[in-house]
Each structure stands twice: as C-alpha cells, then as structure tokens.
Amino acid sequence: MTLTLDMIGDYISSGATGWVFEHNQEPDKVIKIMKAFPQVGNTILDAFQYHNYLQDRHIVRYNPAHNEYDHTWSVGMLWRPMSAKMQMYMFDELMSAQRSGGSIPTGFVKLYDSVKTFLPLNFTKDIYAEIATQDQDHADAWEDNFLSVRGPGHRHAYIISMEKLNLSKNVSGNLRPRKEVFAEVAGYLWDNLNLVTRDTAVAGNYGYRANKELVIFDPIVAPLPTYEEWRPSLAPNNVYDRLRYNYFS
C-alpha cells in the first residue's frame, strides 16, 4: 500500500534528522518524516543557499558575530536537511537494489516505501500538536523547520516507512555482536554505494527484531571525498565548505 499522510499515527520520538511515528494501519511499521531543503521560488536550495537563507532570516540566532548566537541550534538547522538528503539517497538506493533482486544485509532495517512531498499546512500544524503532547523541545524543532515560514516550499519533506523494531535495552540471550552487524552494514554501504557510515553505536539508532536480530536503522552516511577534493588549491582554508558543496548541494 502506497505511503500516504493519513497513515501517520502517534508520535514516537526524534533525533537530529527526523521525527518518527507509528504507522496507524500496520503496527509492524514506523514512519519517519525528514526535513528536505526548502523550495524558494522555483529553486530547491542547496546547502550553501540554505545557509545564506538562514543567515538572512535569523540575523541574531544564526549569526556567529552576534552575542546571542545559538551555535547548537544553528548547526542543527543546517544539518537537518543535509543529513536527511544523504539518508534519503541511501534509503532510495537500497529500495531500488531490493526491487531489482539485490540482497541487503539482514542487519539493516527493512524499508517499505518513500515519498518526497510538500506537507499541507494543516497537517503540519496537527503534527506539531501531536509531537507537543509528548515532547515540547521536539515540537519546537518541528516548528522551526516546518512552520516558522508558512510558504509551502518550506514544508518540503522526505517520508519513509520502515520495519518497526524493539528498542528495549533488556534484550538478552545469544545476540550477534553489534560490531559484526556494523561491519556487515558499513561494508555493504561502502562496496555498493561508496558511502562511509557512522553514528550507528548510539542507543536509539539500532533495535531488535522479534528473533533478537540486531538491526541498524539510522546510520549517518556520507561519500568519501576523492583525493582531488582535498587539494589545498580547491579548498584553501575551508575543507568543510568544499565537502559541503560537493555532497550536499
């Protein structure tokens, strides 16, 4: 069944990239909504343009020169769509590999469907209220990302449905070591998609199937830059800018 907004159920939790909900028709699935770079006019902003946009719009909070600059918030605002874009790229490639008969490591979460869309305003407000019933900080982050500007292009989102896992810390028995699962998943992503994997070790980024298999559902991935891209003449003082441009634009 194609993923639609009316399938989004009760709020579960969120991290630096997405907000995760129950699937209200299929209890063995969850739905993750991620912030995509906004569309302003006819252009979907790249990371540089979005950085400039945030600088223009939040002249205090996003401005390192101002004494009320909020570093954590600022990094989070730019990071969200950057990280979401890479994760969505990975999810879509894995689903496409699966459809053409490829096998994905069992240590990776099962993916069912993905959608890129502009969230309707009323839906976005309802979801804000739903998140706020559980966690006001998470709701505030939702508001900053999707509701601080009411233009439709600012509600550009990636939505994914995936297997629901058990996150309990009390799963015990004959478990496969996390290192082994990581090696399998990270090796697969490197060999097939040239992606470097991190952030799988944090509790809350992996869970367990009913059969106690350990499963990674939230790797942060990025392509490894080529030697050329590290040349000092290309990125005299700021390797970060160079990478950001190459991989997140």
Ligand SMILES: Nc1ncnc2c1ncn2[C@@H]1O[C@H](COP(=O)(O)OP(=O)(O)O)[C@@H](O)[C@H]1O
């Ligand atoms: N597949 C899943 N099964 C069960 N809970 C999940 C699943 N995916 C996410 N969650 C819950 O939602 C939280 C945030 O999801 P996550 O994918 O880690 O988002 P982020 O990329 O923002 O860190 C997780 O810490 C977990 O509590």
Ligand SMILES: [Mg+2]
């Ligand atoms: Mg996470």
